[in-house]
Amino acid sequence: MSRRGQRLTHLELLERLVSFDTESSKPNLALMDVVCDYLEGWDVPFVRVPNAAGDKAAVFATIGPMVDGGIVLSGHTDVVPVAGQAWTTDPFALRIADGRAYGRGAVDMKGFCALALAAVPDALAADLRRPIHILLSYDEETTCLGVADTIARFGADLPRPGAVIVGEPTGMEVADAHKSIVTYHTTVHGHEAHSAKPMLGANAVMAAADLVSELNRIADAMIARGDASGRFDPPATTVHVGTIAGGTARNILPKVCTFHWEFRGLPDLDMGEIPALFAAKVAAVTRERLNRYGEFGRIETVEEVAVPGLAPEPGSEAERLALRLAGRNHTISVPYATEAGRFQEAGIPTVVCGPGSIDQAHQPDEYITLAALDSGAGFMRRLIGECGAP
Template identity: 65%
Template structure:
């Protein structure tokens, strides 16, 4: 390792520690970390814009190094992290702890390690004779809605340069992922009618209705497993759904007035994102509501869609895939089961892949960590990108 490379790695580790010191759980504002990033960019003369959300309590940062023109490459990361409450950490999750070649802390893997790599490379980007720009986009709310980059994406080709490719730095152990599943999350509430449990014909038990709906959703889950994954690339090899929580009722001898359950659907590329919702609504209309309304005409079922994150579909030979494979010196891509912001960019017509340091196996867990070798590999990837676009 050269002295320059070693210095860049040390800078990355220092920046990662400083980024992780900001508690940016998705329920909290990310403006303090945004201010830090803005100061960092400003001190180096990097052109950037801050794109706030409607509430004004969060923002994305879009930086441009090189000529202010279309056709550049976006390095996309997010600043938010998942909560640590209830997890058994062996050290402060917001203070980076080194143990050998591993760095522990919330966000080391997902994904402030990648963010730090990008920021640490700014001077090298500036020193190069870039023919097209390298952009750094650091967003918010990736862990909840993946809506953080949407307002910035909407400005591509308007008052911001339109890139030709996006590389999302989620943890893939620096392998190139060209596909991932979509995710949609829902809140379903069954409204029944309270009555004494000894006389069920006087009311409608919302828990019974919810149980019927959940049972049918898991029938759909079995059907999806039977359909499998035609591409043979995903693990698990099918679209999946899960009910995470269910609650309702007042007492065992009262027919439940209401019952609510939270559930999600993760669809393979090409599978309609609303497939499970359509199934629930059809079954509710044909079977569950008629049963509930035998004795309670006002019974109803409401479903609220919380989040819809599009999947990433493989685009063999795309600009993003070709570039990332060249930079990683690889000839194969992978598919990942988790959702990312990549689908947001692809939906907007920008070729996108996922490639970043660390393993998803360490993400969202207590004692989350990233290997030093992964950070070094990411820096090598970014250095190769610099040469490629110079």
């Protein structure tokens, strides 16, 4: 991507980042090779943090002194799929038109990654007294676990940061809160029998229907509880069943029924509350329906993804810094989950603030405006000024 020490604009870097198909199901190593080559060209120290399978990696780079208390600019390199979407042009070839930069990941969130990388030469020239770290991750769109192994090294063989700015698209507003998301796959195991003789088996579909009804009840209870903060839309923890499948024929007691479900919790929700309510219903359904006539059935629930929410920390270092840099005087909440909660769980003050609008993400002809990128570049210049020599 670069000759040694070559200065590249954020658009040039964005063009290169977008050119890699880094859908979450695919490796990101080729993109990271290019990023590392760019960092090496500027003699920026970095570490690659591979996943267990070795087909993906995060990169953590440091500009400035190798000390604790720095600022992390965090962005993910994975993108959502393009299959089935009607793109005007190649989604992995950046197209500039009408004041916009089009491409998969342009706004979510390779634009922010490009801005952070483009700021490297100026950050080096500023002789920083406080380090600026760039953390590029993977798997944000699926699990938000691509930062976990790097976070685990903070304060060990990597400096422990003082604040984190996650650059998801917020229109450069400063978000200090978002919901959690926890997803599950439930399998109800019944026992096949003739539908005329239900006492000879266990109906997995009807048992699953009881469980889905319980999730409806929990969802209604969460709506009634509402959002005391008044900051979220919708103003409640939400519970949702997305798929359900089971049975083989009308006159056979279904042997298996499966369904996928999730909840998106307000930051103050006890993350164990909904699973505990569901588990109590599972025990009752297993006892009273599946095994009414004998030891015929069982129910298994597997947690697939658990992304923590981001809780407000009024007056935190991350909030104060981001508000200054963005020229804002208040914070917002966002409806989507991010990696920010992972950093907050580790005790690091974190906010979400980045260029562009989430409304353009995940769609065909995804784009970020050139004005939004320029605004993000100004944010980077002010951050360098904050961290530079007095």
